Amino acid sequence: MTSMLETRIEKRTSSRDGRRRSSRTAKRMWRRIGLFAVIAGMAALAVTLFAINAARPHAADPALARDEVRQSIALLDAGNYSAARLHAQNAVTADPKWGLAHALLARTFLALGNGDAAEGELDRATDAGFDPERAHHLYAHAWLLQDDADAALTEAAKAPPRYAGYAVRIGAQALAAQGDVPRAQQVLSDMLDANPRDAAAWADLAQIRADAGNGAGAIDAVGRALAIDGNNLAALTLRSELVRDQYGLTASLPWFEAVLKRDAYYYDALIDYAATLGDVGRYQDMLEATRKALAARPGSADAYYLQAVMAARAGNFDLSRTLFARAKPTIGDTPGALLLGGTLAFKAGAYQQAIDQWQALIDQQPMNLTARRLLGLALLKSGDARGSLDALRPAGLRGDADSYTLMLIARAFEQTGERDWAAKYLDRAAWPAGSGASPFGVDDDTPTLADAVKTAPDEPTARLSYVRGLLESGDRDEALAQAQAIVKMMPGAPTAYLALGDTLAALGRYGEAAAAYRSAAGLRFDEPTMLRMVDALDRAGQRQAALTALTLYLSQNPQSIAAQRIAAHWQIAGGEWDAAIETLENIRQQTGSRDVALLVDLSAAYLGGDDADPDTALAYAKAAYRLAPMNPAAADAYGWALHQTGRDDQALQLLQKAVAIAPGNAQVREHLAAVRKP
Incomplete structure (x- = not known):
């Protein structure tokens, strides 16, 4: 676009103010005026020539x-x-x-x-x-x-x-x-039959x-x-995207780089490459990719959104809001926009705005555990404990519910005055069962879901809902038959194998469930698939195979908190104290120091092995106890760390408290007995 230029030549004259000037001053003044006049004349000529050339059409070549x-x-x-x-x-x-x-x-x-x-x-x-x-x-x-x-x-x-x-x-x-x-x-198949x-x-x-x-x-x-x-x-x-789904984040990077080697500014690849780099933790490379995307497509909402996410992860929420404001008019109410927008509103204390956005996200994705956890927290912060329970209920009923979700539910029950239920969830939060990634239930009853399948027998989504409904109602044999039908209907879809695996796991047939999950992982090796497969293999007595699957997933997704937690627990159980400390410290750097279960695990890891560090263990246990003084795991960890540093009087009080809160826990009773010994 050619901009229009204007040049103004000002004529300068001198005025007499009644005072007499020296001859030298007058001559100097007129020399300046003469110079200005020459410059002005040259500028005027240049502008005239430019205007003539601009008006004349370029000769075609x-x-x-x-x-x-x-x-x-x-x-x-x-x-x-x-x-x-x-x-x-x-x-x-x-x-x-x-x-x-x-x-x-x-x-x-x-x-x-x-x-x-x-x-x-x-x-x-x-x-x-x-x-x-x-x-x-x-x-x-x-x-x-x-x-x-x-x-x-x-x-x-x-x-x-x-x-x-x-x-x-x-x-x-x-x-x-x-x-x-x-x-x-x-249409495309017919076309390819004619021209393969x-x-x-x-x-x-x-x-x-x-x-x-x-x-x-x-x-x-x-x-x-x-x-x-x-x-x-x-x-x-x-292909890069499919490799990312099939094998993992790290495996996909060379494929994206192969695209960008051909065209360094190919927008679609740049955006996906940037997102993948961010998930791997290579934030500087991610920033460079988003800048190239903005060069390729100025004003790119996707690039601004990714930069906003990166800023939020770094804790720079003001910058994140500025970048997100540039992206929001284009990306609208997409799941990512709702998640980030709610997060920024929550950080600013605008709880109702956060609630509205996270509720909209759950309306789009009812099975999004992260969104439910965030919505439950925002509702609890706003004083709506009953609403918080409604949001968290589907997550809290899962056998693999995390300690933070269970703690939120307990706090919500405390606000509603139902302290008996609060105590039950506090107990679960202390030592979550961790029984694998189970599916959500469904809102419709089984006959309604069955009718949907009869109405659209070739619709796999209806059958998937029906399988979940059958599992929830306890009709596991029919659920298995339906899950097997889905696999025959959609042999290339990972969701079909997940449904089959979930059904077999519900029947206690963990070895077969692991095989189904392995088939799903061969098509899409994401976190839910990994969690299911690792749990099924472990329950089937195939711990080494489970460890191999977990290690493979972590090699491709090194930032996965869930995978790192499992690895850390197994490292502690196997006495690999240094490895456990490294894994847990990495989690702490990613999530912060307000996770009670993480702090308890860190305390245990620092107490293990020949190179134990009781002082560091005590610091972590004390921090866990300060966050949750009624958590029996925190009280036990604090008491045991005090014992290891020779403060048995204080340790005894804390361990007695832990046993009083969780009398059925064997580890707490063993620690108390050890401290009581003469």
């Missing part, structure tokens, strides 16, 4: 434009879409009236996912004489990128036979966007399968696409 077009096409084929766009822009500059140059620039914008810019260039192309019949499929693509699937379908149907393949692909994507996924997949070497069609099919939850089918299709065209950046980016 067809030869340069053709050369730029050739380079742009070559770069498109090589997978460097950003550079291809630059050369296409150069071609347009060299010959603004060449319709083909504008059409090529539109094509590069489409490759980069910018439908608005592509549509504008297509308009310029046709205005410059580009044949409109050659643009139908491109317009369809542009409108699809602008979320107008209806217009895309209509326009794609107008494409002549020469561009039928491109148009069919866009039509299939539009069908998927409208929700007709089976038809979209069939169409890499773009395989890539589109892979994306549709991935969006539908068919991980195995997506992996197969994207592999075929890349075998034909290794420079298809959309396919490479999807």
Whole structure:
């Protein structure tokens, strides 16, 4: 964009003030005036010449434009879409009236996912004489990128036979966007039957399968696409995402880097790469990736959102709010935006705003444990103890509920005056059962869920809900039959194997459950799958296999708190004190020093082994007790640490208190007996 320039030349004159000036002063003054006049005259001439040149149209350079077009096409084929766009822009500059140059620039914008810019260039192309019949499929693509699937379908149907393949692909994507996924997949399958070497069609099919939850089918299709065209950046980016799901965060990084080696400013890969780097804990690299994303797409809401998340993790909430405000108008009420927005509101003491956002998140994702925990805390802070219990109930009923959630529930019961229930949850918070990642229940009754399956027998979501309902009602045999049916219906979907594993685990068939979870992990090795598999393997007596699975997950997801906690517990149980200390200290650095269970574990770890550090152990145990003086685990840890430092009188009082709170706990009784010995 050329800015308009204005130059003002001020004439300066001297005025007589009635005073006489010396001859030298007068001459000096007139020399300055003369110099100003010369400069002003030169400036005026320059402005005049600039205006004349600006008004004169640039002479077209067809030869340069053709050369730029050739380079742009070559770069498109090589997978460097950003550079291809630059050369296409150069071609347009060299010959603004060449319709083909504008059409090529539109094509590069489409490759980069910018439908608005592509549509504008297509308009310029046709205005410059580009044949409109050659643009139908491109317009369809542009409108699809602008979320107008209806217009895309209509326009794609107008494409002549020469561009039928491109148009069919866009039509299939539009069908998927409208929700007709089976038809979209069939259209692409038919197309690939006729032309199995169409890499773009395989890539589109892979994306549709991935969006539908068919991980195995997506992996197969994207592999075929890349075998034909290794420079298809959309396919490479999807493969990176699938590797992240299938194997883990660290494994996916080289795949993202392979995309960015071809095009350092490919926006879609930059955003996913940045998010992955953040989850791995490489925040400086994450920041650099978001800056490149902003260079590729100025004002990117995704990049600002990721920077806001990074700032919040660093505790800089003011900066996070500023960055989030830039992203919020675009990302709207997406789950990530609701989670972060609620967090920022909570940190500012605006509890009702936090409640509204986290409740909206739970409405979208009823099984989101983190959101439920946060909502329960915000409601409790605002004085709505009953509302807090309602929010936390589904999480608290799980056998694997964490100590913090159980503590929140206990505090809520205390506020409602139900101290008997508060005591029960305080006991559970002291030593959580940790019985694995069990599924949520459902709100509808079993007959209603059964009717939904009869109405839509091919709908897997209805069957998944039915399985959960059957498990909750105790009909485990029918739940198993339904879960097995889901696996047959969706053999490439990890959720199907999770449902089967959950059912087998409920039946106590842990070895078979572990096998089902292993099948799910082969498609998506995320935290819920890992927790289920490790628990099932451990219960089946396969501790070494469980440890292998846990170690593999941690190697790919080193920031996972849940995985680190399990590892630390096993390290303590195995007497690996130094390793346990390292793991627990890493957790503390990530989560802070207000987790009672973590502080208790740290105290135990520092007391273990030949190189025990009783003073450090005592400091952690004392901190745990200060946070939760009625927690029997904290009282026991504090008492035992005092005993190890030779303060048995104080230790005895604390251990007696711990036994009084939790008389059935063997460890507390053993510690008390050891201190009482003469």
